[in-house]
Amino acid sequence: MSLSEKGIIDRIRRHSQSGSAELLLGIGDDCAVIKRGRGLVELVTTDTLVEKVHFDLAWHPPELLGRKAAAVNLSDVAAMGGRSRYCLLSLALPLGFAESWLDQFMAGFLAALTEHGALLIGGDTVKSVGGYVISVTVMGEAPEAEILLRSAARPGDLIMVSGPLGNAAAGLEICRRGLGCEKDSWRQLIAAHLDPTPETVLGRILAESGLVNGMMDLSDGLATDLAHLCCESGVAAEIDGGLLPIADNLRDAAEALGCEPMSWALSGGEDYRLLLTVPAVNSEKLQEIVRRELGREIVPVGRIVNGKGVVLIDGAKRLDISYHGYDHFI
Ligand code: ADP
Ligand code: MG
Numbered sequence: 056m057s058l059s060e061k062g063i064i065d066r067i068r069r070h071s072q073s074g075s076a077e078l079l080l081g082i083g084d085d086c087a088v089i090k091r092g093r094g095l096v097e098l099v100t101t102d103t104l105v106e107k108v109h110f111d112l113a114w115h116p117p118e119l120l121g122r123k124a125a126a127v128n129l130s131d132v133a134a135m136g137g138r139s140r141y142c143l144l145s146l147a148l149p150l151g152f153a154e155s156w157l158d159q160f161m162a163g164f165l166a167a168l169t170e171h172g173a174l175l176i177g178g179d180t181v182k183s184v185g186g187y188v189i190s191v192t193v194m195g196e197a198p199e200a201e202i203l204l205r206s207a208a209r210p211g212d213l214i215m216v217s218g219p220l221g222n223a224a225a226g227l228e229i230c231r232r233g234l235g236c237e238k239d240s241w242r243q244l245i246a247a248h249l250d251p252t253p254e255t256v257l258g259r260i261l262a263e264s265g266l267v268n269g270m271m272d273l274s275d276g277l278a279t280d281l282a283h284l285c286c287e288s289g290v291a292a293e294i295d296g297g298l299l300p301i302a303d304n305l306r307d308a309a310e311a312l313g314c315e316p317m318s319w320a321l322s323g324g325e326d327y328r329l330l331l332t333v334p335a336v337n338s339e340k341l342q343e344i345v346r347r348e349l350g351r352e353i354v355p356v357g358r359i360v361n362g363k364g365v366v367l368i369d370g371a372k373r374l375d376i377s378y379h380g381y382d383h384f385i
Contacts, residue, residue: 060382084205085131098195100131106186114230117156119249121163128193129171130253130327134272136262137197139173145190147183171255201262208269208288212332212359219302222247224323240304251327260348266337273330276322276380281365291362296369298356324381332359
């Protein structure tokens with residue numbers, strides 16, 4: 056049997072070198088954390104998008120693909136509570152790619168970086184004998200005292216998310232079936248897949264509040280990402296199926312396409328919302344801050360408990376859903 060994505064990363068982690076005094080955190084979180092002067096830390100993250108694995112040029116306009124390649128990395132810095140500053144872009148391009156594709160891709164990529172305060176400072180360009188490969192590294196910063204880690208969830212915390220779940224998975228399914236923007240209400244779902252918004256402003260607000268314990272972004276689906284968070288924190292989680300924020304337009308699309316809304320919400324990847332754990336006594340105060348600053352809601356979906364794994368409570372049923380999200384290798 057081949058290793059899962061987590062199995063591969065765990066194996067790489069076992070091979071990795073011993074740290075340095077400056078390296079506060081290596082493999083295991085959304086970003087590596089390196090100590091700098093004046094109470095600041097540097098945050099570093101990288102993510103790769105591969106044609107036919109992460110995107111399909113048949114329906115992904117180059118400008119939006121550029122935005123997404125930036126967004127998935129900006130999201131990892133936001134998930135630590137940091138501010139993105141600098142960026143490297145590496146491209147593997149097939150011979151004969153269209154110059155107009157590159158121009159539109161770059162327009163989207165740079166627009167997204169600019170919106171979130173980051174500058175392109177370098178990268179690498181090579182020929183691909185397969186499809187397009189886009190690899191991005193983002194460096195950011197944060198006050199050391201404010202960074203939010205996957206390893207800091209504690210039993211008794213409420214598990215909260217920063218928006219509806221499963222929209223990107225629904226949008227992908229709509230695109231896959233070639234349905235495009237047939238219905239107005241689907242436009243938002245398609246946009247969630249093609250052009251996700253990193254939670255940069257919210258990430259800083261949550262970090263500055265001092266009211267949050269653990270945090271990460273949702274890239275592989277709640278079931279898998281929460282399992283990562285639990286693993287890093289040495290705790291377990293219970294999700295209450297009735298509390299999952301599932302948008303009306305997602306239910307509508309699920310019915311039209313014969314899909315299960317709950318399965319999109321739990322296992323669909325690429326929502327790039329924040330997943331956070333909050334001591335129960337802090338939750339209302341935090342919700343008030345987010346409402347006041349952004350006019351948005353962060354919603355509780357369950358609780359952190361002692362033990363191992365992620366359980367979905369759905370009526371009288373208790374189902375183990377650990378790692379039931381996207382995995383590149385299984
Ligand atoms: P994310 O979903 O936020 O991009 P991943 O699940 O890809 O995070 O990675 C989890 C952790 O494993 C991160 O700290 C990442 O830097 C590290 N990691 C992933 N792949 C590798 C690799 N090939 N070599 C070293 N570290 C890796
Ligand atoms: Mg991440």
